[in-house]
Amino acid sequence: MTLRVTLVAAARSSSRLTERFDDDRPLDQAGWHEVQLVAHTLVPLGAAELRYCSPTPRSRATGDALGFAPMAQPALRDWEMGRWRGMTLGEVTAREPAAVDRWLADPRSAPHGGESMLGFIGRVGGWLDTRPADDGLVVAVAEPAVVRAALVYALNAPPATYWNVDVRPLSTITLTGLPGRWSLSLESGIR
Numbered sequence: 001m002t003l004r005v006t007l008v009a010a011a012r013s014s015s016r017l018t019e020r021f022d023d024d025r026p027l028d029q030a031g032w033h034e035v036q037l038v039a040h041t042l043v044p045l046g047a048a049e050l051r052y053c054s055p056t057p058r059s060r061a062t063g064d065a066l067g068f069a070p071m072a073q074p075a076l077r078d079w080e081m082g083r084w085r086g087m088t089l090g091e092v093t094a095r096e097p098a099a100v101d102r103w104l105a106d107p108r109s110a111p112h113g114g115e116s117m118l119g120f121i122g123r124v125g126g127w128l129d130t131r132p133a134d135d136g137l138v139v140a141v142a143e144p145a146v147v148r149a150a151l152v153y154a155l156n157a158p159p160a161t162y163w164n165v166d167v168r169p170l171s172t173i174t175l176t177g178l179p180g181r182w183s184l185s186l187e188s189g190i191r
Helices: 029-047 057-065 089-095 097-105 117-129 144-154 159-164
Strands: 003-009 050-053 137-142 172-178 181-185
Touching (some): 003 029, 003 144, 089 097, 117 159, 144 159
Parallel strands (some): 003 137
């Protein structure tokens, strides 16, 4: 049986310019408003046999607002950023420019003392590969970084591809396949 895993990016908890590493803030007003605007298109995903979310407040709140009643999955947590946690990229770049350059260039590096990109992608991929193959439909609300990591893993793309994937709040991707054999499924807007 082929598994369908739809990942929904959590609604926003801050503007893109003030996003912080490993951010655990709840949804802001704009995030709640966005959920209300698109809920009618996402609510049908709640029919999935298994409904999960990242353990972050905004992922849980997004899933709950959509009626998914998702179960938090530790493997879907945001990228662990060590001492950079809670800082913006601009703040870190001002303090540690060489470390940021190394982090952006080498997927094995973790100058922040947290998780390397390869470790992060592997963790998210491990979660994908351990979904029960007999449950056909899965939905998971996750942080944008988690959605990017899942896509890179599923397509077996070079790690640097991660930086070229833009995941907007409440966007979705669907991955189909079996553990270790995933494909990106693009849906038609025509029904």
